[in-house]
Amino acid sequence: MRVMLINPPIDQVLEEGHANPVTTFLFYNSAPLGLLYIAAVLERAGHTVACVDAAAQQLNVAGTVKEVEAFRPDVIGIGSFTVTFETCKKLGAALKGALPGVPIVLGSYHVTLVPEEAMANPQFDVGVLGEGEHTMLELVEHYEGKRELSDVAGVIFRDPAGGFVYTTKRAKVRDLDELPFPARHLLPANIYRPVPVDEHSFPKFAMITSRGCPHACAFCQKSRSGYRSHSPRYIVDEIEHLVRDFGVRDIAFVDSLFCANKKRVYAICDEMIRRGVHKKVSWTCSSRVEVVDKPLLARMKEAGCWRTRFGVESGSDKVLDFISKGITKEKIRAAITAAHEVGLRPKAFFMVGHMPDTRETILETIEFAKTLPLHDVTVQINTLLPETPQMELWEREGEKWGRIVNQTNNEKSFWEPTFVPWGLEPDELIELHRRFYREFYFRPVTMARHLEQVQSWRDVAKYVQAGSLFSFLFFNEHKPSLWMLKDALTKAAAGDAALDRAMAAR
Ligand code: B12
Ligand code: SF4
Structure with missing residues (x-):
């Protein structure tokens, strides 16, 4: 089967200006490993998998839907973080509208922590509670017609008669070494x-x-x-x-x-x-x-x-x-x-x-x-x-x-x-x-510890980036304007380009 796994966008956070750029930077800095472990287990079982990390790829809801449509999935899986759950709901609804016949599975932190609140949203068909590798594989088998949904441990779904159905609890993966390495090849490496x-x-x-x-x-x-x-x-x-x-x-x-x-x-x-x-x-x-x-x-x-x-x-x-x-x-x-x-x-x-x-x-x-x-x-x-x-x-x-x-x-x-x-x-x-932050970083001793690390132009570029990000904490009182955010990210991107050139020159 063709399975699309998605780390949801953060566009609502940006639109509403609730996050400062330091937070925004935190959303981009590392691949979603949970999603990639699931992808690896599905690939090992012979399925065709694609991943979108909308947060890191800076896709909004419409852009994410476009990527998903182009892949033509049989099953969609979305990870849920508390802070991005509002966007996650929007994405689920947009995907249901665009691909009404494709089941949407919701996994990860938010649905695990508040399953019924999360699954009250009808755009999600099934919620996966806790670790997802084996549960997602069995769910895909269910959508292939090979097993009943009620036989898949570790899921929650809405009962057509009202309320929710929980299947038996899924045991945690006991022997972690049994898992393949995360399928990192499914996401561009240079976005993190x-x-x-x-x-x-x-x-x-x-x-x-x-x-x-x-x-x-x-x-x-x-x-x-x-x-x-x-x-x-x-x-x-x-x-x-x-x-x-x-x-x-x-x-x-x-x-x-x-x-x-x-x-x-x-x-x-x-x-x-x-x-x-x-x-x-x-x-x-x-x-x-x-x-x-x-x-x-x-x-x-x-x-x-x-x-x-x-x-x-x-x-x-x-x-x-x-x-x-x-x-x-x-x-x-x-x-x-x-x-x-x-x-x-x-x-x-x-x-x-x-x-x-x-x-x-x-x-x-x-x-x-x-x-x-x-x-x-x-x-x-x-x-x-x-x-x-x-x-x-x-x-x-x-x-x-x-x-x-x-x-x-x-x-x-x-x-x-x-x-x-x-x-x-x-x-x-x-x-x-x-x-x-101000009192910690604006001290000769902290600055000296950092200056000791500056050995190349690359390091200089790095500190320009850091300075542009930290400026929000020092000079802006509450919520940064999107202009400042754009400016900081542009400066960071300029630093990145310098780093890319340095890497290419190696
Ligand atoms: C690495 C990490 C990051 C990375 C990568 C995030 C990512 N998208 O994976 C970065 C640095 C980018 C990051 C950012 C943030 N993080 Co963070 N992060 C972690 C950390 C340290 C490890 C995550 C991990 O890789 N675990 C290992 C994998 C194997 O486990 P897993 O992620 O749980 O995945 C399993 C299940 O959740 C499930 N699953 C996961 N995705 C999916 C998808 C589907 C479809 C299905 C079915 C199942 C499923 O199956 C996976 C495999 O078993 C955790 C703490 C921790 N140690 O777990 C915090 C944690 C996840 N982060 C957290 C938070 C709050 C944030 C931020 C808001 C920043 C902040 N202020 O701390 C942002 C939001 C990020 C976002 N929306 O993507 C909280 C989440 C709380 C919540 N309720 O949402 C955690 C739990 C830390 C904590 N103790 O509070 N984070
Ligand atoms: S409970 Fe564990 S992971 Fe969480 S803060 Fe304490 S030591 Fe760290």
Whole structure:
């Protein structure tokens, strides 16, 4: 069968100006691996698959429909993110209008988290809950007439008599190594550009080496989601495939938690070094602060790692405790200092607007971040998403903690307030969020750490891009105008052209 898989557009976000360019950049920087794993499993079974990443290919709804029509699919699958769900609904309706006989399957995060709300939209025929590889394959078999819909585990559909039907729960893929590598050949490789400060060498691809997370941070949808890992052999095989078939020189391991335990990380590093891939690619990964120590970080560096990203979230022990982060300021300092000392250019993720946050705890967090030897930070505004421990708390204790100020899905981009703790105002939260970036980056020590990295014109182009993106945070108060957005992206594109020329000259 002919199957079309789509990562939906983000045009509504752009049209309504709800996202700033930093957010917009986040939508383009890595291929949708979940979709590509499904594509690979379908191709292995002999189906013909095409993919559209409308967000990265900058297609609007009409442009996406045109691509789909040209492919003439028998089945369409669309991934659903909360922040893009409004556009996803529009796309589903437009596709139903254009290709009324073609079933549309909705998968990924949003339908998994709020199945009935998502499937109340009649343009979607079936919803896939959780991991999609085997479910989508069986659904395609159903549309071929080879099995009943009720025999496909892990789906939801509307009952013609009213209400919804859930089939039996789909077990998570136990042995990840049984999966083929994501079908990256189905999407153009050159459309994905890292955020400039996360750039090291090109081409840079994303890879997943594990799924799920055993921890239970209050804000996170991966909380208590179980943990499974690919074997070091599979991981290094995939790296070799990326180097051989795509010329990849840098890899972002985008697992929820790459450094889940020391043994796994040592085993991966050992295999990389044994097979010599550390001489061909560099890489970055995520970690919890309590998992790593200096010898492990040094081994990672030896195996090609150039950056570790740590989930820090707050600089207040009181807040860290409340969000069940399971770490302290002392542990954070130890891990980040060790990473810096071995040359891993540590980056940390923070959030402002946690339920117990006050102006004081946020200022404490900014001050704390400035005392750490960090090279970069990402700061987001806490957003209550379904199926997170903090959403359960909100549902139980609600207004004890604060208020919801924005309700729609497309505001849940993590860059504008949707929930505001008592004692703070939405504008104040925005101001503190922008202030965090300003105070962190506009310091001689941070600038010096970045200047040390400038070794070529390519690096200069990179920092021009970064500057044009960050200017929104520094000089524009709330929502950027589309003109500024266009300007920033044009400058980024000019930088990209310079990078392309540099790559071609290699
Ligand atoms: C890599 C990544 C990205 C990449 C690529 C995104 C993409 N489209 O795949 C980039 C950097 C671009 C990105 C951007 C954003 N991300 Co992001 N991202 C991740 C991350 C770290 C890994 C995703 C991944 O590859 N997982 C591995 C694959 C194998 O799993 P999977 O994606 O879940 O796919 C499986 C199922 O979901 C399902 N499935 C997926 N697609 C489809 C499609 C069909 C048709 C079917 C049937 C099934 C199906 O089957 C897949 C295979 O089993 C996750 C956290 C995590 N570790 O999972 C966050 C995460 C997905 N991102 C999130 C968010 C919020 C964002 C952003 C809004 C930015 C932000 N503020 O953080 C944007 C929006 C992006 C967009 N609309 O495309 C949230 C999603 C929350 C939600 N309810 O929507 C997550 C869960 C992080 C979190 N804990 O909050 N992200
Ligand atoms: S924030 Fe990180 S460590 Fe915490 S539950 Fe989510 S993925 Fe796990």
